[in-house]
Every structure is written in structure tokens, then in C-alpha cells.
Amino acid sequence: MKSNNILQEAKQAIEQAQSQSVLEELRVKYLxxxxxxxxxxxQLTKLKGDxxxxxxxxxxxLKHEITRALEQRENAMQTLALEKLAEAEALDxxxxxxxxxxxxxxxxxxxxxxxxxxxxxxxxQRMRYPEIDWDYYAFESxxxxxxxxxxxxxxxxxxxxxxxTLTRPNGHPLPEREGRVRAAEHPKLGRMVxxxxxxxxxxxxxxxxxxxxxxxxxxxxYRRQSDVTHAPMFHQFEGLLIDRNVSVTxxxxxxxxxxxxxxxxxxxxxxxxFHFRFTEPSFEIDISxxxxxxxxxxxxxRCKVCKSGWHELGGAGMVHPNVLKAGGIDPKEYSGFACxxxxxxxxxxxxxxxxxxxxxxxxxxxxxxx
Ligand code: DAH
Numbered sequence: 001m002k003s004n005n006i007l008q009e010a011k012q013a014i015e016q017a018q019s020q021s022v023l024e025e026l027r028v029k030y031l032x033x034x035x036x037x038x039x040x041x042x043q044l045t046k047l048k049g050d051x052x053x054x055x056x057x058x059x060x061x062l063k064h065e066i067t068r069a070l071e072q073r074e075n076a077m078q079t080l081a082l083e084k085l086a087e088a089e090a091l092d093x094x095x096x097x098x099x100x101x102x103x104x105x106x107x108x109x110x111x112x113x114x115x116x117x118x119x120x121x122x123x124x125q126r127m128r129y130p131e132i133d134w135d136y137y138a139f140e141s142x143x144x145x146x147x148x149x150x151x152x153x154x155x156x157x158x159x160x161x162x163x164x165t166l167t168r169p170n171g172h173p174l175p176e177r178e179g180r181v182r183a184a185e186h187p188k189l190g191r192m193v194x195x196x197x198x199x200x201x202x203x204x205x206x207x208x209x210x211x212x213x214x215x216x217x218x219x220x221x222y223r224r225q226s227d228v229t230h231a232p233m234f235h236q237f238e239g240l241l242i243d244r245n246v247s248v249t250x251x252x253x254x255x256x257x258x259x260x261x262x263x264x265x266x267x268x269x270x271x272x273x274f275h276f277r278f279t280e281p282s283f284e285i286d287i288s289x290x291x292x293x294x295x296x297x298x299x300x301x302r303c304k305v306c307k308s309g310w311h312e313l314g315g316a317g318m319v320h321p322n323v324l325k326a327g328g329i330d331p332k333e334y335s336g337f338a339c340x341x342x343x344x345x346x347x348x349x350x351x352x353x354x355x356x357x358x359x360x361x362x363x364x365x366x367x368x369x370x
Pocket of ligand 1: 196197198199238239276278279314315316317318337338339340341
């Protein structure tokens, strides 16, 4: 009978169907109200008795088989669709995650940490002293009496005074503390300044504790100046050591140790006589050039980098007795040395940079190199 062929044909078509809509078409074609199976059923009326019953059973079986084939195909298609979806949206939680861009400390901060580490090896403790301070700590206690013209060398920013009483949001006046309330001027400590150097930490440290003192103060400094080697805000570093019988030898040894640790084993320092009000004797510290090794010459020609064999690093000297006295320390019993120089200047020398502004413009192309 035909129904066998029909079943084969239907099964094949169903098996090959690639979409729900094709399946639906097939369902209509075979099982629909006017479909092939329905037509066979209609023809049953022409038959009689047993034959009709037998063919009726066969047709029911055919209908059943086709229904099952449709169901199976539909299930298979759904499973396949789910598998595809699973594949497309697969999340393997065991895979390494996407890394966020990883930043690093600013090159100036790196230098500050490195300098602190080197001095810590010699027992120097890092301190933080104000970056807005009284004239007294920035100048007067450093052997520059009120009105002394040596102040002029520092291009200092003074804080403008105000006669206004500062109040809290609720209208109550702030407590009358140093500089909080009135003019930025104190009867004894003078005006307030943006510290032009870190030397303000010297007498503050002496006031804080008795010798032996070994401290470094690294802080921001401010001066009214701006060009390729000067910025209105920059960083300085100040070393201070006070103990019994401290001499220039200790200063020289400390500087050499630092130069080797920071710049490299073959570097040396040299002291040149100079003048600072707060040290006596005073020196400028030079460091031997890393290119020509301090000779000033390469193959008989003048070194283009240093031109003399040496680079100027900063100032230093033996703490002036008046500074010790200002800090309440007896200069007959104790002596000490101090040194100070700019962090950016050191970095520029180490990295051979010519423009100080690179440190402040937050240019990632520059910063990511370090
Ligand atoms: N404070 C000086 C400046 O900014 C540098 C300096 C010189 C610091 C000599 C010192 C020192 O501690 O002893 O120009």
C-alpha cells in the first residue's frame, strides 16, 4: 500500500527540514485538514468491512509515525539551537580574566622612595614638615635675621594677610590658632610662605627631639620662577645629621655613599666652597659625570654632556652654630651637617632630560617609559 512510501517520503523530508517553518509546512502537507493523510482517510469510506478496518489501522499508524517524526525533528532542532547558543555565549570561568590597564607610581614618587630607601640604610628617618610655613622656619631660624637680604635669593611666595575672622559654616569663629584666624603674620614667627626650600625642616626637627638626629625631609617647594629647568612647584630633599664630633668627613662619606647608590658604583662627589647663611663652611656638591667618568674628556675631546667632568647636584655644609642654637642645641657639644637639593634636578641628570616640565604635564607617552 502507498502509506509505506508516504511514510518514507515524509520521514526524509522531515529529517532534512532546517527550520520551524519548513516543519510546519510539512505538518500541514501530511497531517493538515486537507493533507495527504486526511485524504487517505476520506478514501476509506469507499472500502468495506475488514479491509476498511485494516487500512484504517494502517492509516492511524502512519499518522502516528509522522507525528512522532515531526516531534523528534522539532526536539532535535531545539537542542541544536540551544547548543549553538551555548557555544556562542560560552563563558569559561577558568580562563584568565581580561587585565585592567596597570598603572605605576609617578617617576618623581619613585625617586622619592628610592632616595628615602638609600638614606634609610644609613639610619636617616624620613620626616614630613610643612610646605606652607612661617618665615621663621624658612629663613630666620636659618641665620637670616628679619629683613636680611639673603631672603631675596629664594624667589619666595608669601601668603597674603587677611584681617577677616574665619568662621565655621554655622557662623562660629574658628579657634585662634597660628595663622588660622587673622593675617598670615605671627608676632614672633613672621609671615607665612610657601616653603622655597626644605631647609625649614632643620629647626623643626631640632625642636622635636634631641640629638643624635638623622633625618631627611622631602617636600614640595615653591619659587617664583619658570623655564625649562625651573618650575614654580618642585620637590626638594633635605638631609640633616647632628651628633657629637660630626665633621666634613662624615658629610663627604654620606654624599659618596648616596652618589654610588643612586647613580652608580663608579660615581664620586666633590665639594666646592660656597656660601649659605645656614652652614659654615658651605659647599656646592658636584657629582662626577657618568659619561666621561669625571675627566671632562672622551678620546681627547671635551665631554659634551658635562663639559667639565662634573655636574652640580646641590648645596651642603656644616650646620651653622646659630642654627643649632635656634633649635636649642649647644654648638659646643654638638655639630652636624646638612645637605639639600632638588629631586627633579637629580632625575633630569640621571635620565638626561632637558625640560623639567615633563614631570608635571601628565603625558602618558613620557610617563609610561619609566
Ligand atoms: N636650601 C638650599 C637651597 O634651596 C640648599 C641647601 C644648601 C640645603 C645647603 C642645605 C645646605 O641643607 O646645607 O638652595
